[in-house]
Amino acid sequence: MEISRRSQDTRCRLVGLDKIGLLTRLRSTCPYCSVSCGVIIYTLGDKAKNVTPQVIHVEGDPDHPINRGTLCPKGASLEQDILNERRLLKPQVRRPGATDWQDISWDDALNEIARWVKKSRDDTFVEKDQQGRTVNRCEGVAFTGGCTDTNEFNYLVVKTMRSLGVCYLENQARV
Amino acid sequence: MSQATLEIRAISGHSGSVPGAGVRREFDVCKLIDTTTCIGCKACEVACLEWNGLSFSETVFNNSYQTMPETQWNYWNLIKFNEHEREDGTLQLLMRKDQCMHCEEPGCLIACPADGAIVQYVNGIVDFQQDHCIGCGYCVTGCPFNIPKFSPTARKVFKCTLCVDRVTQGLEPACIKACPTGCLHFGTKPDMKALAETRAKQLREYSGFENAGVYDPPGVKGTHVIYVLHDASNPELYGGLPKDPHVPWAVSFWKKPLKWIGNIAMIGGLLGVFAHYLRFGPKIEPADEETPRQGGAAPRTGTRDPGGRP
Amino acid sequence: MTNGWIDIKNTDMMLIMGGNPAENHPCGFKWPLEAKRNRNAKMIVVDPRYTRTASTADLFLQIRAGADIAFLGGLINYAIDNNRIAKDYLLNYTNAAFVVKEGFKLPEDGLFSGFDPSTVAYDTATWNYEEGGDLSRKSADADPPAQKPGAPAAAPPALPANAAYDLALQHPRCVFQLLKKQYSRYTPEMVERITGIPRDLFLKAADLFTSVRKNGDMTKAATIIYAVGWTQHTFGTQIIRTAAMLQLLLGNVGRAGGGVNALRGHSNIQGATDMAGIFDNLPGYLKVPNPTDSDLTTYLKRTTPTASKPGPWQSFNYWSNTPKFMVSFLMAMYGDAARKQSDFAFHYLPKVDRNYSWTEIWDNMYRGSVKGMFAFGMNGVMIGPDQQKNIDALKKADWLVVGEIYPDETSEFWRAPGTTADDMKKINTTVYRLPCAGFAEKDGSMTNSARWLQWKNAALPPPGEARLDQDILAQILLRVRDLYRKEGGKFPDPILNLTWPYTDPEHPALADVAREINGRALADLTDPATKQSLNAGQQLPGFAWLRDDGTTSCGNWIYSGSWTEAGPQLARRGTEDPSGLGIFPNWAWSWPANRRVLYNRASCDSVGRPWDPERRQVWWNEDAQRWVGNDIPDFKPDSHPKDHMGPFIMNPEGVGRIFVPLAGLADGPFPEHYEPVESPVQNPLHPNQSSSPVVKKFTTAADKFGSPEQGFDVVCTTYRLTEHYHYWTKNNPVNVQLIPEPFIEIPVELADQIGVRGGEKIKVTSARGTYAAKAFVTRRIKPMTIDGKKVYQIGLPIHQGFRGIQEDAERNARTPANVLTPTVYDANAYTPEFKGFLVKVEKA
DSSP: OOSSTTOTTTSOOOOGGGGTSSOEEEEEEOSSSTTOOEEEEEESSOSOTTOOOOEEEEEEOTTOTTTTTOOOTTGGGHHHHHSOTTOOOSOEEEOTTOSSOEEOOHHHHHHHHHHHHHHHHHHHEEEEOTTOOEEEEEEEEEEEEOSSOOHHHHHHHHHHHHHHTEEEEEEGGGO | OOOTTSOEEEETTOOSOOTTTTSSOOOOEEEEEEGGGOOOOOHHHHHHHHHTTOOOOOOOOOSSSOSSSSOBTTBOOEEEEEEEEOTTSOEEEEEEEEOOOOBSSOHHHHHOOSTTSEEEETTSOEEEOTTTOOOOOHHHHHOTTOOOEEETTTTEEEOOOTTHHHHHTTOOOHHHHHOTTSOEEEEEHHHHHHHHHHHHHHHHHHSOOTTOEEEOOGGGTOBSEEEEESOTTOGGGTTSOOSSOOOOHHHHHHHTHHHHHHHHHHHHHHHHHHHHHHHHOOOOOOOOTTOOOSTTOOOSSSOOOTTSOO | OOSOTGGGGGOSEEEEESOOHHHHOTTTTHHHHHHHHHHOOEEEEEESSOOTTGGGOSEEEEOOTTOHHHHHHHHHHHHHHTTOSOHHHHHHHBGGGBBBOTTOOOOTTSOOTTEETTTTEEOGGGSSBOBOSBSSSOOTTSSOOSSOTTOOOSSSOOOOSBBOBOTTSOSTTBHHHHHHHHHHTOOHHHHHHHHOOOHHHHHHHHHHHHGGGGGGOOSOOEEEEEOHHHHSSTTHHHHHHHHHHHHHHTTOTTSTTOSEEEOOSSTTHHHHHHTTOSTTEETTTEEOOOTTOOSHHHHHHHHSOOOOBOTTSBOOOGGGGHHHHHHHHHHHHHGGGOOGGGGGGGGGSOOOOSOOOHHHHHHHHHTTOOOEEEEESOOHHHHOSSHHHHHHHHHTOSEEEEEESSOOTTTTGGGOTTOOHHHHHTOOOEEEEEEBOOGGGOOEEEEOTTOEEEEEOOOSOOSTTOBOHHHHHHHHHHHHHHHHHHHOOSOOHHHHHOOOOOSSTTSOOHHHHHHHHHOEESSOEEOTTTOOEEOTTOBOSSGGGOOSSSSEEOSOGGGTTSEETTEEGGGOBOOOOTTSSSOOTTBSEETTTTOSSTTGGGGBOTTSOBSSTTSOOEEEETTTTEEEESSOOSSOTTOOGGGOBOSOTTSTTSSBOSSOOGGGOTTOSSOOOOBOSSOSSOOSSOGGGOBOTTOEEOOSTTOOOOOGGGTOOEEEEEEOOTTOOTTTGGGOHHHHHHSOSOEEEEEHHHHHHHTOOTTSEEEEEOSSOEEEEEEEEESSSOOEEETTEEEOEEEEEOOOOSSSHHHHTTOSOOOOGGGSOOOEEOTTTOOBOOSSEEEEEEEO
């Protein structure tokens, strides 16, 4: 259900308190720094069946004990992060030697990636080291994780990557 | 941005009385800006931009963290940054949130010739009503703080509304809510004044700022935005905050003495008419006493329509 | 953070150093200001620049980037000299009284004992406690030494179970005396030579900070607040250590308003560390297996510490539970395949034999051994260090998968500025760029700096064809698994047997994953102490229930308790704070076990009474024979104070470590000031060992270093601005309006010297690359005198790259700041030295 989310121009711009009066409020957590402020995301409509929600406004959550409704200039501009015309919308691939992106279907992309993972793993897997000790390492694949990945996603990464034998498992946490 | 639920205290360019003035009780609201805990983060700038849905404009780096040189018609809230070297050689980075001061005696309103283009509510908020604004720019001249800005696209003047739409509904202005350090505070004028004085005293006694004080300039009969300054004797250090702001002389002269002279002239004229009446009596015209009145309007006297309600 | 954001309001004294919270954590910075407003707390800010944090400080000191240990070491020296120390705390809660082995040598010449130049590493055998009893009492029958000193140990060096100690703190080899000796060299004069902080100003700061312990007063508390200004050095871990030692010396750890508080830079960096998104850990800070671990038992023996303490004291040594944590983790990973008879599938995990950290990934890719990489929300080209090396590394990879919400530099490395169409034809890397979900479109939990796990719900679906990150990962895994199932391949067992018990495997519900992380009973369990019981399949109430026999499963033991049978504790929204200390026990959930201040036993004296009756966190209740309080005791709840159990329950000693024994740290048991790898001066303490002896330098053609002799004589540091967030907000029109362009902050004097004015373009060159931007000429950075030499410092923000609103409109030079930074890293944390490298500055 993509209506006007991407375009600032066609977006409904409410003024005055109508902006938050009876809108739907969803409490979320700011994705930026580690204060992890509570934010309220206001969406158009009251969640009735016939309404497509549209983010109208983002403001601090006054209940949150740390930020108590306050936000910084990044948190205060989160609406523009959610409704940003620069967002990536389609899977793309850049082929060897290519000078531009081309679109690719999700299925093709995922199948090709799975094929690459298997190839790199099989090519670089070390079952036993030179002293004959079992090591079960995949030395040709790296995974680097970002700073807003959730705990649950990070856990799934550990499950997946460690089971592939990946040692090059790093995160923004290092740098 | 008319807010019919707020009581109006003063109206620009308006002859006659302010409807409903003095009927209802309402308290003065006030924004307190403690510059000593401002960290120049600009959350207030963004909150203002976001709440009011203001359009974006291109900016250029100008040897400062400051977003732009001064407030704009579509940028009502601006932190002014100033590096200041004190006499003892230590440095200060002074940061002051600049926006409409909501003067008790608003120069913009006094200067404005358009009826109802600027109103002052009983709670102290000075608000521009763009649907009545004629774009003459007199308010710009009238403001001692260089706040109202003319929009070449809308051909109207705009400035901070103290988020009158939020305040009307009992909410604090957007900048106040966002401020992460609590350097911004909102409440009634007496409360904010007391809080500001307490903080200034603390700064004098515990932080070594001997001249710390409150900025609430009497020249405009006080403001509904007040500051705590590390050095209240030197407000100019904070990005040109005027030491003793007044409504400009020309505007005061134009709108007060000149207006009075005009009024005296007008009253003189009326007195002349009255004297003429006393001397010569009413002008008598031949008239038909029995001419019927048009279309059943209310009768001249207070008598009720016989078929009306009791 | 040992404490939390709100807790900072309880402090009396703040040292903010290596961090700029006003700009990088504005909403957290309200609490330092609350302390100033409500308690008249004092704030000392030490930074290479006068920042917006400094603007609210009571005292600001400009320090040379990379001189932090000298400053903090000077504070330790001052505190000891002026008796501004917490004597009882030091004696009872730290290893100050422990006696160190004979043969341990302090680094007067820049080297501790045991350095081996051939391996560029230390043999840490002498970095240990002496075996034996109370050396302050002379009676021979007190605690007979178990072993004669000097007898060679057969096994690898281990901590002695019965550490020698001297409660009079007089033994020349007791930790306190060694500490005193080590930092006696850090005189105010030496501090001035190294840091550039004038002696008088240093003394003023030292007096102010240590004033909380004036005349033995223990009621006050001081906090130390830092961020990556400390970590991003080749001695970053040791800077933080120095701060921790100072806080132990002053008795500030465990106290409301005290502690050592790391401000993490991103929303879930704490969580990523907890969840072991890093090569050397498994979730919950379990150590990663290495090739010597021939089976699980060997691994557990190697990684499970045994208590080491003075005989009469007790040590909880909580890590002795490692087997329970590890076996439960393996049960969560491999379920039915993890059985006692299969050694709990221990060999499914890779055995890590060397350093695989961030900088190594890029180096090894550059050398051709890393074939493919996933980057999920991680913009490695921008992050660096040495952006060009990273770009050149990616050119050698076979494939790259980027999951992002905006077009980023990493996914477009093949068309970085300056790359021609002909160049691109030679780049054979296949790059997939997958549209992911933004924060508002995802549910799940993130852990903030205060260790609070906070759950959020999704507000709206991802736009366009964008997918949730966990869905993408699951879909890749399931396809890889299919390939192995159909085609076979190298050691498919862990892939085939990995548990994936989610209702819709291609779309794992994060609530299910969170429950798995918390852990559940796999059999009916009964707690022998409380007689409480759990049925098989029920969620565990906490990590105390974990077993090492395969009857519990738990994805991350420190998160156990976050999603119990009572529901998602991490989603709680209770706003009550009965104690007024900002504990908010019912808001979200804090690891471990919802404890808000770590080591809070140390907030009480040795008989269990709060040091400050005004700030009561926990205390011993004699009637109940338990520790009780406003916070959850971070302690064994029924350990009577007279048993003298140490409050630092995660250390085998039970006490805080002023001296870190054995291999705890790679570069010395005490911090020593070393110069950054690129430094304008030779180390005034020991010019012949200027930088850290164990620093890792890379050796490819791309790894170049500059020196003052080559004309690189200006100290440069990098940072973030409050208006921007890393590399995201350059896509956001509001933030771009606030700070539209990159700039380089330079002192007025340097600007005069090279003849530029504010707003004019200048060029900064390091041995790695060149960065050009407008000059921000400021009085907020002053020239410094370092060891008699005039030194300039400059700084530049890291936000701009080659994709963004301004970049796409070609309104800036499209160069990331990390073209300048060197590829060297800290020997302990493997974090690169982004701060304090050398450049030259010219008019462009």
